[in-house]
Amino acid sequence: MKIATWNINGVRARIDNLCAWLQTSNPDIACLQEIKTVDEGFPRESIEALGYHVETHGQKGFNGVALLSKIRPDEVNRGLPGDDADEQSRFIEGVFSVPTGVVRVVSLYLPNGNPPDDPVKYPYKLAWMERLQAYAVERLALEEPLILAGDYNVIPEPHDCHDPAVWAGDALFLPQTRAAFRRLENIGLLDAVRATTDATKLYTFWDYQAGAWQKNNGIRIDHLMLSPEAANRLLSTSIEKHVRAWEKPSDHVPVVGHFDFTA
């Protein structure tokens, strides 16, 4: 079973790209971020035509997440618990039946947090990470396969970026950000890519500016975080960076986990 995450950077601007990727990569479940549309504006027909069920949690203009899946989810929940006043659409959870039972899959878009000295943005990011941890603690107690997939806007370690010095004061790489990410690992979530490879220079995002892609000046910020029950089913991961060279690309590429959920 192939479960992928991809920050699409505007699903309406990228629908041809998305359909081409679905047809070639053929994921069973795709977690999208930054769909940048309200639910009514999501181009669901062209995706349904490829055999996918579509669940969205959008908003006007920016943010927005979605779950595309070949099997219909038994349950869908929208919004990260812990703050009823938070109106940003950054979290959607689906529960899917598999031969071994269920797998719970989340598409999440963690706040960027820049600039760090902004009175609202960085505190919002850190608070969101605390809420995510509280949610994860609760879900981990279920002892189910759980896959928290998405754009975390976190560079976990210096080798997860081309030039750590450039990112030193950035909300994606500040010590507090990295510490919050480590807490997610320490409660029992496994970074699937790092668990399956020792390769260096693995990135999932390359800025549109200054020829970052051509120079491989990237960062690894899109992650699949796994509960122990999901980690035990993990076969391999891949970063599908070839799509970054397509015409009119997203600045992120899909990150894919292959799982064996056969009984």
Added chain:
DNA sequence: ATGCCCCCGGTTCGGGGA
């Protein structure tokens, strides 16, 4: 030191991204 580039809303620029 700053901007490079891109999407969106809605207008010819600003907000947001990272």
